[in-house]
Amino acid sequence: MGKLIITEAEGGSRELVLDKERTTIGRHADNDICFNDKAVSGRHAVIVTVLHDSFLEDLNSTNGTMVNGRQIAKHALVSGDTIAIGRNSITYQSDAQASEDLDKTMILRPSQMASVFAPPPAPAPVAPPAAVQPAAAAPAAPKPEAAKLLSGKLRVTSGSSAGKELDLTKALTTIGKPGVQVAAITRRADGYYIVHVGGGGSRPVVNGAEIDAQARRLNNGDTIDIAGTKMTFLLS
Amino acid sequence: MALKNKVATALLSDPGRNRPNNEDAVGEEADIGLLVLADGMGGYNAGEIASGIAVTTVRDVVRREWREIRHNGIDETTGYSNESLLLRKAVETAHTTIHQVAQSQPQCAGMGTTIVTCILHDDRLSIAYVGDSRLYRLRAEKLEQITRDHSLVEDLIARGHYSREDAEKLVRRNIVTRALGIEDKVEVDLIEDPVQTGDIMLLCSDGLTDMVNNQTIALTLIQFAGNLPQAAEKLVEIANAHGGKDNVSVVLARVDGSFSRGRRWYERLIEWF
Numbered sequence: 157m158g159k160l161i162i163t164e165a166e167g168g169s170r171e172l173v174l175d176k177e178r179t180t181i182g183r184h185a186d187n188d189i190c191f192n193d194k195a196v197s198g199r200h201a202v203i204v205t206v207l208h209d210s211f212l213e214d215l216n217s218t219n220g221t222m223v224n225g226r227q228i229a230k231h232a233l234v235s236g237d238t239i240a241i242g243r244n245s246i247t248y249q250s251d252a253q254a255s256e257d258l259d260k261t262m263i264l265r266p267s268q269m270a271s272v273f274a275p276p277p278a279p280a281p282v283a284p285p286a287a288v289q290p291a292a293a294a295p296a297a298p299k300p301e302a303a304k305l306l307s308g309k310l311r312v313t314s315g316s317s318a319g320k321e322l323d324l325t326k327a328l329t330t331i332g333k334p335g336v337q338v339a340a341i342t343r344r345a346d347g348y349y350i351v352h353v354g355g356g357g358s359r360p361v362v363n364g365a366e367i368d369a370q371a372r373r374l375n376n377g378d379t380i381d382i383a384g385t386k387m388t389f390l391l392s
Numbered sequence: 393m394a395l396k397n398k399v400a401t402a403l404l405s406d407p408g409r410n411r412p413n414n415e416d417a418v419g420e421e422a423d424i425g426l427l428v429l430a431d432g433m434g435g436y437n438a439g440e441i442a443s444g445i446a447v448t449t450v451r452d453v454v455r456r457e458w459r460e461i462r463h464n465g466i467d468e469t470t471g472y473s474n475e476s477l478l479l480r481k482a483v484e485t486a487h488t489t490i491h492q493v494a495q496s497q498p499q500c501a502g503m504g505t506t507i508v509t510c511i512l513h514d515d516r517l518s519i520a521y522v523g524d525s526r527l528y529r530l531r532a533e534k535l536e537q538i539t540r541d542h543s544l545v546e547d548l549i550a551r552g553h554y555s556r557e558d559a560e561k562l563v564r565r566n567i568v569t570r571a572l573g574i575e576d577k578v579e580v581d582l583i584e585d586p587v588q589t590g591d592i593m594l595l596c597s598d599g600l601t602d603m604v605n606n607q608t609i610a611l612t613l614i615q616f617a618g619n620l621p622q623a624a625e626k627l628v629e630i631a632n633a634h635g636g637k638d639n640v641s642v643v644l645a646r647v648d649g650s651f652s653r654g655r656r657w658y659e660r661l662i663e664w665f
Contacts, residue, residue: 206567209564230562232562260433260566261431261433261523261524261566261567261568261598261638262433262566262568263433263504263567263568263571263574264544264567264568264569265574265575322663325471326471326472327472327476327582327583328516328584329663330658330661331663332662334656334658334659334662338659340585340586340658342583342584342585342586343583344539344540344583345539345540345581345583346540351585351586353586353658354658354659368532369531369532369534369588370531370532370534
């Protein structure tokens with residue numbers, strides 16, 4: 157696993173192995189790496205370690221975090237990287253075996269997920285020093301949820317069946333008139349898709365335009381015109 | 393040839409140029425229309441064991457129970473066809489086996505595998521997948537990714553933490569959030585889709601898609617559509633020419649005609665009108 161060689165502004169030097177999921181850096185005494193340096197924020201940055209990889213994140217610090225001379229918000233650490241925090245320097249080293257694994261697929265276990273889910277990317281660091289420690293330092297990582305199945309439905313908007321609704325609870329739903337025009341609506345992980353399956357030379361119409369041979373993703377509010385009946389697709 | 397000559401298939405798995413062994417596995421049951429691909433991970437050669445178990449188990453379970461299920465029926469509770477449910481059961485069985493072996497053999501501890509598998513039946517496609525091996529479909533000369541990776545990149549995008557562009561720059565690829573064998577339980581995703589004559593399905597491990605972009609994949613499939621074994625070789629060749637950093641596997645299927653069971657499914661299963 158990776159390790160850090162920490163060189164403080166006063167000149168002391170020590171090593172730290174990255175064997176924790178979160179290694180915090182800052183001026184406060186409860187950080188894993190504590191720098192007694194006014195140029196360092198109380199909670200300045202964190203190194204998140206996932207399997208063999210470590211990711212450095214600036215926690216909206218006042219003076220920023222630099223890697224190899226460049227200011228970063230988030231950075232995937234590479235062996236040899238030099239991190240500058242205040243007037244202190246940290247070099248990241250990872251062993252040869254780990255870097256061979258760089259392209260290997262790795263599994264992220266649910267228990268490790270929480271530490272990886274940082275708050276959403278912070279806007280560009282504000283120039284005036286914050287009076288209050290940034291909220292981003294709080295462990296507000298969202299709990300990983302089991303994938304929720306999408307919930308869509310169709311509502312007829314024309315003809316005698318106007319108002320009638322069909323919940324799209326099946327993985328594959330078929331609508332239309334056989335021999336005239338039939339379409340299938342399929343549910344994938346990221347949305348519902350409509351595709352023409354049979355009947356007639358012309359294809360169903362979505363939002364006023366005939367769909368092509370490809371499956372077309374349906375968005376909330378899309379109107380579908382099939383076999384002479386109009387309906388609206390609704391996604392909750 | 394599968395499904396009474398209506399579906400042509402080709403399977404190819406290559407260690408690539410960087411790895412000492414091949415931890416991918418591929419397989420099919422041609423008369424059923426089943427295709428399987430798995431990309432294993434773990435120390436020593438455990439990845440090879442995991443992916444091998446995945447492919448063998450899925451084939452065994454589907455083959456054994458294919459005649460038992462009620463075909464052309466939808467299970468009302470889940471909203472899936474019985475064929476899809478059988479496929480999921482097969483993948484879950486593979487997971488349990490891999491998990492048990494991983495617990496009982498020290499050199500297999502922590503092993504796992506991705507899996508992407510599909511059955512072509514009655515002019516439809518049932519897909520089951522876990523991890524970041526993918527299923528693409530080429531239709532009317534356009535390539536579309538049908539599965540969505542169970543990966544850190546996709547998770548962060550779905551949660552709104554990153555745009556796709558940012559995620560691909562800042563977050564390491566190849567971190568999967570689900571795999572067979574690792575945790576006690578696994579959630580298997582299912583997709584059902586209609587199949588059209590002329591469709592070409594591509595199942596592949598990330599050893600292909602990490603080395604070859606979608607446009608090149610599409611052009612290769614279009615060029616070699618009539619000769620799937622050659623298309624498979626070409627895809628592997630390009631992946632290796634671009635570096636071959638990982639094992640690379642492809643499974644191809646081309647639909648040459650209808651393989652429906654009697655009346656077309658969409659006439660039997662029509663919801664409305």
